[in-house]
Amino acid sequence: MSVATNHHTSTAGAPEFRGDMMPAAARHSRPALVDASIVADAEPFSHIVGASPAIREAIALAQQVAESPLTTVLLEGETGTGKELFARGIHRAGTSSEPFVAINCAAIPGNLLESELFGHERGAFTGATDSKPGLLEHAHTGTLFLDEVNQLPLDLQSKLLRVLEDRTFRRVGGAHEIRLCCRVIAGSNAPLEIAVSAGRFRSDLFFRLNVFRIELSPLRMRPMDIVPIAEQFLHEVAVRRGAPTKVLDENAKALLRQHSWPGNAREVRNVMERASILAGGEIITQAHLKLQHRELIPFGDAENVAGMIAIPTRGKSLEEIEREAIRHTMILTAGNLSAAARILGISRPTLARKMRDGGITRRSLLASS
Numbered sequence: 001m002s003v004a005t006n007h008h009t010s011t012a013g014a015p016e017f018r019g020d021m022m023p024a025a026a027r028h029s030r031p032a033l034v035d036a037s038i039v040a041d042a043e044p045f046s047h048i049v050g051a052s053p054a055i056r057e058a059i060a061l062a063q064q065v066a067e068s069p070l071t072t073v074l075l076e077g078e079t080g081t082g083k084e085l086f087a088r089g090i091h092r093a094g095t096s097s098e099p100f101v102a103i104n105c106a107a108i109p110g111n112l113l114e115s116e117l118f119g120h121e122r123g124a125f126t127g128a129t130d131s132k133p134g135l136l137e138h139a140h141t142g143t144l145f146l147d148e149v150n151q152l153p154l155d156l157q158s159k160l161l162r163v164l165e166d167r168t169f170r171r172v173g174g175a176h177e178i179r180l181c182c183r184v185i186a187g188s189n190a191p192l193e194i195a196v197s198a199g200r201f202r203s204d205l206f207f208r209l210n211v212f213r214i215e216l217s218p219l220r221m222r223p224m225d226i227v228p229i230a231e232q233f234l235h236e237v238a239v240r241r242g243a244p245t246k247v248l249d250e251n252a253k254a255l256l257r258q259h260s261w262p263g264n265a266r267e268v269r270n271v272m273e274r275a276s277i278l279a280g281g282e283i284i285t286q287a288h289l290k291l292q293h294r295e296l297i298p299f300g301d302a303e304n305v306a307g308m309i310a311i312p313t314r315g316k317s318l319e320e321i322e323r324e325a326i327r328h329t330m331i332l333t334a335g336n337l338s339a340a341a342r343i344l345g346i347s348r349p350t351l352a353r354k355m356r357d358g359g360i361t362r363r364s365l366l367a368s369s
């Protein structure tokens with residue numbers, strides 16, 4: 001078994017391992033992971049940097065839910081937005097002396113995932129020569145972080161729902177009911193609603209998880225957080241090397257604020273690591289920043305898009321959807337009526353009429369672009 005003790009947990013000292021990192025041979029002989037001598041972290045969210053209203057609201061929600069240890073939490077956000085950081089914060093705010101167990105549902109084949117989560121009894125299936133506790137038992141009264149829950153196979157989704165509802169489960173091939181004592185935090189890097197509408201995710205499990213959802217906005221939606229996060233990473237690099245913290249000049253800061261950061265904070269971390277090496281002196285300039293100009297991959301869509309039309313759960317009229325499609329296309333073409341009409345597959349006069357009827361003016365487009 002691999003017991004990870006990185007900087008996130010070392011402050012609180014909570015034992016931890018990742019289910020998806022364990023070598024197969026070691027999975028059958030996990031030592032006890034509980035260290036009851038450690039108390040809860042007094043400032044579990046202090047290392048989350050950001051002053052934007054979006055991040056402050058996410059931290060406030062996380063602080064509130066941390067006080068209800070049995071509430072299941074859903075953390076939604078693009079890659080690198082800090083889902084694991086928040087999961088650990090919620091864990092540390094409460095039962096930090098208990099294990100934090102993280103498992104990536106996408107990294108383990110469906111047939112192994114069930115016994116990994118619930119454990120199994122001897123003889124439950126070919127090759128089950130020993131009985132083995134699952135991660136739900138290993139988390140004890142700590143936290144199980146089910147990352148990429150949107151990738152959980154459908155049959156396991158119904159089992160997970162039952163566990164969350166009844167707070168009991170059985171090992172594979174087992175007859176005894178075991179109480180679920182840990183908190184479950186689910187992570188998803190795509191909105192679960194999309195998986196629900198595509199029939200890939202059970203709506204009842206979605207509603208169960210959605211009871212306490214914390215949405216983590218991408219960095220491009222909270223540009224005021226970019227430079228403080230970059231500075232925090234520069235500080236961490238400096239501490240690691242025992243060197244003075246390097247400083248970003250104003251042009252470098254401006255460039256960072258303009259970038260779209262498809263990899264979010266993780267990408268900032270990598271760019272700062274590299275810049276600290278490249279900068280000989282103490283000042284980091286634009287020349288030291290290597291920004292990948294990839295196309296933006298928005299949350300929940302594998303294709304590149306310029307905008308999205310959100311359909312709320314109460315639905316939306318076709319007229320409204322059409323109005324939004326026109327608005328997006330006009331913004332995309334920088335107000336070029338002919339180009340927008342071509343993309344929408346209608347004539348220029350028809351587009352002009354629809355804009356008039358829908359009250360879409362150039363002034364309103366400018367205001368929203």
Ligand SMILES: Nc1ncnc2c1ncn2[C@@H]1O[C@H](COP(=O)(O)OP(=O)(O)OP(=O)(O)O)[C@@H](O)[C@H]1O
Nearest residue numbers: 048049050078079080081082083084085189265266
């Ligand atoms: N607001 C923040 N302040 C400081 N560090 C942050 C912040 N957000 C993310 N990070 C850091 O960025 C990195 C990526 O964060 P994390 O692993 O939590 O993202 P994630 O949402 O779980 O990504 P993925 O979906 O790819 O697993 C980590 O090193 C984390 O500590």
Ligand SMILES: [Mg+2]
Nearest residue numbers: 083084147187
């Ligand atoms: Mg993660």
